[in-house]
Amino acid sequence: MASQESFRRGDAVIFIVPHKIQRKRLEDMKISMKKKNIPLAESLGPNVTHVVTEFESVEQVEKVLKKEGWELPKTAHLVVIKWLTECLKASKIIDVQQSHKLKRTEETESGDKEEDGNLTVPEWACQRVARLVHLNKKLTDAIEVLQEHAELRDGHQDYSRALAFRRASCVLKSLPFAVQDVRQLEGLKDVGGHVKRVLSDLLDNGSSSEVQEILNSSWYQKMKLFTSVFGIGPSTAKKWIDNELESIKDVKRNSVRSSDWRVIWGLAFFEDLNSPVLRSEADRFLSIVQQEAEKLLPGVIVQLCGGFRRGKSSGHDVDILLTHPKEGSELGLLHNLLLALEKKDLILIGHKEKSSFRQEILFQDFKLSMRGQLDHFEKWLGICKFPKSFQEQRLDSCLHNDDSNSNSNCLSDHAAQDLDSVKHCEHSEADTQTQTQGNSQLHKASQEKSSEGTVPTCHSLNESFDGTSYEPSAKKAKCGSSLDACPDDLADSERDWVARRVDLIIAPYSQYYYALVGWTGSKHFNRDARLYAQKVLGLKLTSHGLFDMAKKEALPSSSEAEVFHHLKLPYRDPEDRNC
Ligand code: UTP
Ligand code: MN
Numbered sequence: 186m187a188s189q190e191s192f193r194r195g196d197a198v199i200f201i202v203p204h205k206i207q208r209k210r211l212e213d214m215k216i217s218m219k220k221k222n223i224p225l226a227e228s229l230g231p232n233v234t235h236v237v238t239e240f241e242s243v244e245q246v247e248k249v250l251k252k253e254g255w256e257l258p259k260t261a262h263l264v265v266i267k268w269l270t271e272c273l274k275a276s277k278i279i280d281v282q283q284s285h286k287l288k289r290t291e292e293t294e295s296g297d298k299e300e301d302g303n304l305t306v307p308e309w310a311c312q313r314v315a316r317l318v319h320l321n322k323k324l325t326d327a328i329e330v331l332q333e334h335a336e337l338r339d340g341h342q343d344y345s346r347a348l349a350f351r352r353a354s355c356v357l358k359s360l361p362f363a364v365q366d367v368r369q370l371e372g373l374k375d376v377g378g379h380v381k382r383v384l385s386d387l388l389d390n391g392s393s394s395e396v397q398e399i400l401n402s403s404w405y406q407k408m409k410l411f412t413s414v415f416g417i418g419p420s421t422a423k424k425w426i427d428n429e430l431e432s433i434k435d436v437k438r439n440s441v442r443s444s445d446w447r448v449i450w451g452l453a454f455f456e457d458l459n460s461p462v463l464r465s466e467a468d469r470f471l472s473i474v475q476q477e478a479e480k481l482l483p484g485v486i487v488q489l490c491g492g493f494r495r496g497k498s499s500g501h502d503v504d505i506l507l508t509h510p511k512e513g514s515e516l517g518l519l520h521n522l523l524l525a526l527e528k529k530d531l532i533l534i535g536h537k538e539k540s541s542f543r544q545e546i547l548f549q550d551f552k553l554s555m556r557g558q559l560d561h562f563e564k565w566l567g568i569c570k571f572p573k574s575f576q577e578q579r580l581d582s583c584l585h586n587d588d589s590n591s592n593s594n595c596l597s598d599h600a601a602q603d604l605d606s607v608k609h610c611e612h613s614e615a616d617t618q619t620q621t622q623g624n625s626q627l628h629k630a631s632q633e634k635s636s637e638g639t640v641p642t643c644h645s646l647n648e649s650f651d652g653t654s655y656e657p658s659a660k661k662a663k664c665g666s667s668l669d670a671c672p673d674d675l676a677d678s679e680r681d682w683v684a685r686r687v688d689l690i691i692a693p694y695s696q697y698y699y700a701l702v703g704w705t706g707s708k709h710f711n712r713d714a715r716l717y718a719q720k721v722l723g724l725k726l727t728s729h730g731l732f733d734m735a736k737k738e739a740l741p742s743s744s745e746a747e748v749f750h751h752l753k754l755p756y757r758d759p760e761d762r763n764c
Contacts, residue, residue, distance in 0.1 A: 197234050197278045199269065200226040204249050205239040206266075214266075217273050229255045235262045235281070237269045241746040242756050243289040263287045267743050288746065288756055304372045306359055309721075310352070311714040311754055313359040315764035317496055320363040327387055327396045328354040328380060334399045337408040339419040351709055353380040355764040364388070407431065413459055415451025415568075415686065416443070437673070450534050450568055453672035454684035458568070461499035462685055469575040470531075470687070474505055477525040482518050485509050486697070490704035491688075496760040502686035503569075506704050508697040519563055519691050526569070533684055534672075535567015540691070547725075547732050547739065558708060560728040562700065564690040570682040696729045698742045703728030710762040718752055726752070 199218070203211055218225050226233050229250075236257060240246045243263060250257055257263065268285035272278055307313050319325075332350035335343045352375040357364065367385050370376045376384075386393040399405050404426065410433065411422035421443075430436050433455050443449060451458060467489060475487040488494075491504035507522075509515045519537065526532050542561035676684070692700035703711055718726035724740070725732045731740040731751050742748045749756045 196232075198224045198226050198232050199235045199237060200229050200233040200261075201269070202236060202238040202240065202246060202249065214269065214273075218269075221273060221276050223272060223278070229257070231258050233258050233261050235264055235268070235278075237264055237266055238287060239266055240287070241744065241758070243287050246287065265744060265746065267747070270743075284747065284750060288750060304370065306356055306373065308374075309713055309717040310355045310359075310764040311710055311717055311752075311757075311762075313355075313764070314757065314761040315355060315358040315710075316760060317763045319358045319360075321357040321360060324364060324384055324387055325354040325357050327383060327393055328357070330396050330399055331380075331383065333409075334405060337405065337412065337419050337422075339423075348712075349375075349377065350380065353377065355709060355713075358764060411436070414448060414455060415458055416445050416447030417451070446534060446536065447566075450672050450684075453676040454533075454568065457676070457684035458501075458686055460683070462501065462503060462571075463576055464493060464498050465578040466571050466575040466683075466685065467493050467500070467503045470503055470569065470571060470685075471505060473529065473531070474507075474522070474526070474689070477529075478507060478518065478522055481521045481525065482509055482514060484511070485515075485518070488701060490690075490701065491706060494705045494759045495707065495763050502688060504688045504690070504704055506690045506692060506697075506700055508692045508694050508700075510694050512694045515691050515693060519565060519689060522689070523565060531569050531571075533568040533570050535565050535569075535687075537563075537565045539563055542729065547727075547729060548734060548737060558703075558711065560700070560703065562690050562692055562696075562728070564688060566688050567686075568684050569687045570680075571685045572682050574681075576683075692728075695741060698745050698748050699726075699730045700728045701745055702748050705759050705762065707763055709764050713764065714752065714754070717754075722753065724752075 201211065201214065206214075215225060229236070236246075238246050240249070246263060247257075262281045262285075264281055264285045265287055268279070268281060271285075328350050332347045332354065335347035335350060356373055356375045362369070364370065364384070365388065367381045367388065370381065370384070383393045383395055386395070407426050407430075408419065408422050411417055411425050411430075412419060414433070414436075425436060428439075430439060433452065437452055471487065471489050475485075478485045478487050486508050488506045489504070490506050491502065492500040493503070507515065507518065509518070523532065523535075523537065540561060540563035546561060690700065690704060702714075715726045718724045718731065723733070723735065725734055731742070731748070732738070733740065740751045742751060746756050
């Protein structure tokens with residue numbers, strides 16, 4: 186028990202900005218402060234010396250203060266919750282270190298003219314702001330066709346060509362003006378001669394012949410189609426084209442069946458899986474996952490990641506990251522959660538991967554893994570049955586306020602409610618345009634595994650599953666039985682649900698904020714941030730953490746802001762990571 190004398194109390198008075206902090210957590214903090222005699226101010230007066238917040242940038246706090254009509258005392262420290270936690274741990278007011286201070290989002294977010302007239306932007310995409318809605322969409326869409334084409338070709342040089350196109354497109358997304366003449370791009374080293382030629386074409390003629398040729402080519406169209414099948418990458422897609430297959434129907438008719446469960450179910454439910462998942466569907470499913478997970482493990486954190494977290498209004502799947510502040514308590518959660526979801530008849534098929542994480546992995550050279558995005562978390566990759574009613578927008582708007590901590594706040598309020606009683610509400614979207622399947626193509630293209638053998642019928646379906654598969658509906662899916670259906674028959678049957686891709690990922694809390702950054706993306710943001718960490722800081726960044734390879738030391742983080750801080754990067758909201 187802390188004695189009152191143990192405090193270097195001075196005149197320290199602490200005010201906690203309540204926004205974004207889960208109610209229960211806030212109560213607990215206040216109780217602990219009282220117990221330990223740490224002076225707490227109920228309002229933000231001039232006597233306050235430390236303002237504690239869960240917000241991730243000074244600007245965000247300033248916005249809220251303004252809204253509430255509060256004024257930040259000039260001499261007060263603006264600190265992250267970590268500071269208060271450390272005070273409580275130490276039972277005294279500790280000094281404010283650099284890592285406790287809330288950071289300001291860097292001013293130089295976009296392009297600027299240097300004295301010599303040349304345009305400069307920060308060198309790395311992870312240093313810039315890239316939003317879904319930007320001023321050069323027509324140009325970036327065209328450049329990303331070139332990128333996708335290179336990715337689909339999948340040859341020796343194609344990966345670096347694809348990356349070069351993506352870099353150029355990323356720079357254009359960050360520009361504070363709509364490009365009207367390629368001469369405006371002088372000085373941007375990521376925009377090379379090839380891209381400039383294409384941009385010139387676009388700006389002068391309204392279209393680029395090179396891009397148009399690709400879009401019109403039947404090879405590209407077929408590759409896009411085939412790689413949009415769950416589990417199919419460029420190499421199998423090429424084989425199908427070589428075998429003169431033209432359509433998904435052809436693929437099905439020719440009994441080209443993979444032994445890979447993803448391909449079997451991906452083909453059967455091709456239409457469902459290639460129609461965009463709506464934000465309302467993601468929210469409804471998330472809410473159920475939250476309810477069930479909370480029942481199994483009170484205090485669990487359930488976070489929607491991926492494109493939805495970056496503000497997209499639709500996506501190709503639903504990525505959900507789960508953790509619990511008490512490290513180790515998350516073990517066994519996934520198994521039980523899947524059983525609970527199955528009980529609610531939400532699971533169609535999927536595969537559970539055990540955690541393959543070992544401490545040594547952190548220090549292994551990761552040059553090879555730069556290209557992929559594989560991590561070692563325990564996870565379930567599968568297909569769920571989303572009732573069609575999920576497509577109605579019904580959840581409370583707090584679900585749309587993205588952040589890692591407060592959404593569990595919103596959700597825990599909802600968790601007690603019956604979903605059906607949750608009131609209708611409209612939500613505003615960052616990107617009002619319907620997303621094309623473009624991104625999902627890229628995703629699929631990177632998914633291919635070498636195990637794509639062919640299996641003629643679906644009799645052998647269950648044999649290909651190991652004990653980690655959840656295939657409740659598949660168990661019933663025996664061909665030949667008059668009662669039960671093959672995946673194809675199930676897909677064709679009258680049903681009130683849509684098949685949707687879902688990823689459930691379990692992260693230990695000590696790795697959670699790195700996992701959050703990794704699973705939020707974008708994929709290019711990760712690729713760029715990892716390369717930047719390696720080249721500029723000599724650090725290894727993964728979804729498991731940040732490591733100093735020389736010192737064999739990990740740099741733990743207890744917020745996303747801290748991850749950015751360790752990386753010496755200005756903090757970027759998820760909406761700004763759309764590069
Ligand atoms: P997605 O491929 O789902 O991308 O991966 P997305 O941005 O959400 O796109 P849509 O909207 O579904 O089409 C989400 C994030 O998770 C990372 C990816 O790098 C991306 O940033 N990820 C994905 C991994 O880290 N590991 C994986 O195995 C898969
Ligand atoms: Mn996604």
